[in-house]
Structures are given as structure tokens and as C-alpha cells.
Amino acid sequence: MSINTDPQIPGVPDAAWIEKLANELFSALPDETPKPVLSPHLEDHPRMEKMLNLIVPGFSKAPAAPEGFQLSDPQTSLADPHFADGKVPPSATGVGVSPAGAVRSYTPSPQDIKPPVTAPAHPFEVNESVFKPYQFDHRQEIELKHILAAISNFEKLPQIPANAFHGADPAYYFLQNTPQPITQSPGVSGFNVDLIRQDFPVFNERVNGKPLIWLDNAATTQKPRQVIDRVSYFYEHENSNIHRAAHELAARATDAYEGAREKVRQFLNARSVNEIVFVRGTTEAINLVAKTWGDQNLVAGDEIILSHLEHHANIVPWKQLADKKGLKIRVIPVDNDGQVILAEYASLLSHRTKLVSFTQVSNALGTITPARQMIEMAHAAGAKVLLDGAQSVSHLRSDVTGLNCDWFVFSGHKVFGPTGIGVLYGKEDLLNATQPWQGGGNMIVDVTFEHIQYHKAPSRFEAGTGNIADAVGLGAAIDYVSKIGIDAINQYEHYLLEYASSRMQVIPGLRLIGTAKEKASVLSFVFEGFRTEEVGSALNREGIAVRSGHHCAQPILRRFGQETTVRPSLAFYNTTSEIDVLVDTLYRLRRGRN
Ligand code: PMP
DSSP: OOOBOOTTSTTOOBHHHHHHHHHHHHHHSTTSOOOOOOOSOGGGSHHHHHHHHHHSTTOOOSOOOOTTEEOOOTTTOOSSTTOTTTOOOHHHHTSSOOGGGTSEEOOOOGGGSOOOSOOOSSGGGOOTTTOOGGGSOOHHHHHHHHHHHHHHOGGGOOOOOTTTTTTOOSSOSSSOSSOOOSOOOTTOTTOOHHHHHHTOGGGGOEETTEEOEEOBTTTOOOOOHHHHHHHHHIIIIIOSOSSSOOSHHHHHHHHHHHHHHHHHHHHHTOSOGGGEEEESOHHHHHHHHIIIIIHHHOOTTOEEEEETTOOGGGTHHHHHHHHHHTOEEEEEOBOTTSOBOHHHHHHHOOTTEEEEEEESBOTTTOBBOOHHHHHHHHHHTTOEEEEEOTTTTTTSOOOHHHHTOSEEEEEGGGGTSOTTOEEEEEOHHHHHTSOOSSOSTTSEEEEOSSOEEEOOTTGGGOOSOOOHHHHHHHHHHHHHHHHHOHHHHHHHHHHHHHHHHHHHTTSTTEEESOOOSSBOSBOOEEETTSOHHHHHHHHHHTTEEOEEEOTTOHHHHHHTTOSOEEEOBOOTTOOHHHHHHHHHHHHHHHHHHO
16 A cells, blocks of 8 residues: 655645654653654554553564564665655665675565455456545554554554554555555466565665656666576676686586576577577667678668667668668558558568568557568568567567567566676577677687687677676576566556556547557657656656657657657556556646646
8 A cells, every 4th residue: 555645635644644643642652752753664663562562462563583584674774765854874875884784684475465455356447436546544544543542542442453563564564665556467366566566676766755656667677686686696606707717606607697598598489599699788689680691691772671660779770781781771651550551561572672670569659560470471572580579578478489580689678687788589590600790709719810710609799708797687587577477477567558548548638659459568648738858757756757758769759740758668567556646647737737
């Protein structure tokens, strides 16, 4: 349950009010100096247990930490570094000693955590009149009211259930930092957004005093603790250059790096690890193909087909190549919903087409392209296909063998992994038939001043020391996603997207850009009477991160008569209550303008 921090909404409890209530309570107790409540750990307040025992004999607190663990010290580990009195705890500034150095912090196990307050069975049951996150009874508020009532009128006190504190939000009992989801994933067993969110430390952040709501997932995704820890572990226990030394750490680092390559292979359903090249990201992968295969195989008069949906990363390298070699670029148009027009695509294909390069999911509109069919059509014309998976890997199952694309590219940071690492998948024969791009160490079998013999793929495309630790981190991200299950993710996000679309499209003056039948994650829009930066700033004031701008996809935005849009984009850790905050903020913005 989120505590509403906006005192403007009538009848809605806000954080300051509950804090005031708690302070009143403690001041009312006789014979002790009142101690102001500034900690989220209300149950840890020295007076709390004493008082609860007075009122409800035998009352017990939240589950004790297992041996060897200790509940975080509220004075030093507040999740909000600017909490209450504006003091920044030493660990949050990066210069102090983290309490975690002395004792491991305790996160209650899933059994300790009660599921969120009753949710509707399906998000579509949610509508403004019957269901708002802040219309739930706040457990904290009810308990405090009971206790206050007990002080003034002891007889009338209803029993507080003995387990009232069990199942409390594990880390921040009193003021929660993260909005709780309204819903689990309907129809997806084992998918629990509440638990998933606890893996992402960044969701303890507050922005402008509000809980962070991260709706900028198309730009980059947040990282789970498992990824952060894996990268740290690499540097603490395995750090070495790879492949080239006969010592223990070189073996550990090589195993970790090559292990990550195998994880990527499985994730993409590639046939061999030799088909997986680590690069810096999607942009580098596309440039690599353009500057190797493209440069080596295309000649004047050849044609490259791109879709109108493409990110600049899938336009600029081909345009540069076309200008250099006299190639022609042809563009598949889209309809008014942002869907590629297959009939037009068919008419562009000819014996001159040597390459079709397109995105599986549009970063600006969210359109899912019919990739399998488009690939088949390209192959029938004798063209090779590069599929840009930057926006699809975190939402859809990737199956390069099933899709039969010649290259598939993605960035680690879009799939909950680190920045600076990405993947070029290429069919093995094709990679081995392509001459390397960058030269240097690691990619050669033998070098003389007269002759150089290159490795086969993937090493031939991995010159120099790569981003070893982040490749390992990407492996951990893939493990994480695979554990949740990409199909469960897909299904949950589908509900989120439909929920958000249905609420947003009825906001007066709001126009969704990109309304394809098959869509993922993205909700681009323009808002009549507002510049997109204005909307972005207004949302930021509420702690909501969205992208406003051209999203590096100017051609497709101009197709819709826009230079910029506001672009909320979803991931599996988002919730319908976060979407409610977005929608409510947009309504408030609208009301302020009318
Ligand atoms: N293609 C698409 C569809 C994208 O969304 C992006 C990133 N926004 C890219 C390519 C480029 O990715 P990167 O910046 O990680 O190289």
C-alpha cells in the first residue's frame, strides 16, 4: 500500500499526517521524553513494543532476524538519504562506513511477507470510481488509531490481531518507499511483483520527495541486486584478463565470461556459442555488420530495406554505407497505427535487395513487427536479415533459430544487465565468412609482419580486452529474467499495457502515438496544450521518470507529424498503482490548464 504523499487530495492520508499521529501517540505516554518518529521502523521505536504489550498482552513484533543477520539500523540505513530531517546517513553518501560491513542486513523470506491487500482479480476491474490505491485502509493508520483510542478510552479498544505486524513491509514499516502494486499478474502463477520489486534497490529511491516510479524502461532498465552483486563478485574474486594466462584467476574470469556466452546462447536459442559475439551494445553490433559484411559484400546499385520504425542506430550506419558505396535505401511504410504495411514491403523486395534490417519492437511506438514473416519474405528474395532486438529482448521470447534471422543484436542494459555490453548474434558460417573489423589482441591465431591468421568467430570480432565483468553481469541478468520466465513477464506486461492504454486514452487532450494491435511496453503520447518537456517535468515532480524527446527515431515521429513525444515505457516490475499515479498526475495537469 502506498501512503499518499500529496496533501492536495482530500480525504487521503499522507505521510506527514501519519507521522504526526505517531508523534502524538508517543508524546501522550506518561513519564518519558517524547522521541519524534523519524524512522520507517516504527515497530522498533523503544516505546512501541512496551506500549503494544500494555494494550495487547503477548503482542509480538515482526519476525526476528535469523542468526547472523540483523535488522537494519534505522539510524544508519534509511532508504531515503534525505529522510525527514534532511540528514544524509553516512552510508548513503559513499564516504561513511556502511553498517552492512559489520552485519549482513536481513530481508525477510517470502513466507514472512504477506501478499498485498486484496486486489481485483483482473486489472480491468479497476476503475477510478471503485478502486484507487489510496482508498485502501492503511494498516499503519488503523493500528495507530486503535492505539490512540486505547489511550483515551481503554475499554473500547478492539483487539489488534496478534499477527498485525507479521507480514509488514519488510524493510520500511512506517513510511513505505515503494508503492505497492494493486495487482499480481492475473493468470500467471508464481509471478509476484511485490517480491520482484524487492530485488531492485533503486526502488528505495525517492525523487522530489516521492517514491521513484521508473517508466523509462525503453531507454534503460533497472538492475536487480543479483546483477549488481554478480559484477561486484567478479571484481572481488575473479578479476583477470581472459584466455591468455595459466593462472587461477585467468581461469575463473574465462569461465565466467564464457559461461555468460553460453547463457546468451540459450537465451537466444542460438545453435552454438560461436554465434555469440560480445560487443558494446546494439549500436556497435549494427555498425560492426555494416562495416564488415556490408562493406565487403555490397556494391553500387544494391538495395537495403529498412522500416520506417527504425532507431537511428539502425539507420545511420546503413546511410553511411550507402553514401560510401552508392547503395539505395528503401523504406517500408507504416499505417496510421504504426504497423508495417506488408504489401508495400513485398513490393520493395527485388533481386537488388541485399539486406533487410528492421526492429522487432519499435522504441518510439511499441509496435511489434511480424518478424518471422518479414524474414521469410526477405530470404525468398535472396536478402540477408538483421533483426534489431534492443526493445524486444526484455519483453518477448527471443528465438534466433526459429526466426531464422542472419543477425540479431541487443544491448545488455535494456534487459536488466549492465551498460557497455551487448550481443551480436550471427549465423556461424556467415560470421566466419566475414572479415574482422577491428584488429588487435585476442582475435588472431598467428601474427607475422607478412601474414595474419584470424580466429574463427566469435573471437575474430572481439579484438582487445572486452568488457569482461559486464558480460558476466549480463549472464546474471539473463539468469534473473529466465527464472521469472519471459512468458510470464510477457503476459503480465500485456495486462499492464492494456490497463495503461485504457486509462490514458480517455484523458482529454491526450493522443497516443502508436496504436498497433501487436504492441509491447511503450505508450508514446502528446498532450494538447503542453510541450512534451513540460509534461516530462511535471511527471518528474511526482517522482515519475519518462522520456520526452525524439527517442532517436525522428523519421517515425515525423510520420505522425511530431518532433517529440512523451514516452512512458513499462517493465515487469511496474505496477498498475504506478500507472494510476501517472494518470492522476496527467489529469491534475489537465485540470490546472483548464
Ligand atoms: N535500436 C533500438 C530499437 C533501440 O531502442 C535502441 C536504444 N534506444 C538502440 C537500437 C540502440 O541501443 P544502444 O544505445 O544500447 O546501443
